[in-house]
Amino acid sequence: MIGSPDEDRLTPALWGTAAILTLxxxxxxxxxxxxxxxxxxxxxxxxxPLGTAQWIVTGYLLALAAMVPVSGWASRSADRVPCPARRRGKSPSVTTRWIGVAWCSP
Incomplete structure (x- = not known):
């Protein structure tokens, strides 16, 4: 039956994907x-001078933007390699990013 309560529920995989994208x-x-x-x-x-230092932010944001297509390619390539962490719902790239952010924090 179309529109039954079971079909309208969000699956745990969809919740995990949404959480990773939001994070x-x-x-x-x-x-x-x-x-x-x-x-x-x-x-x-x-x-x-502040004007010179603003190039740091520009360079950082350009590097961040350049990594978007690279991370998409890496994600597709990683799908061919079995990863136990992915089965548990944890993304290795997000975990690595959190470690990097924590390491760079004062």
């Missing part, structure tokens, strides 16, 4: 905000 989007916004907020401190640390 990835949050991390992108969070890290770019951290770099932008720290711009004054970065400029003072390098004794550079």
């Amino acid at each position: 990835g989007g949050f991390l992108s916004m969070f890290t770019s905000t951290v770099v932008t907020v720290a711009l004054g401190t970065i400029a003072a640390g390098f004794r550079a």
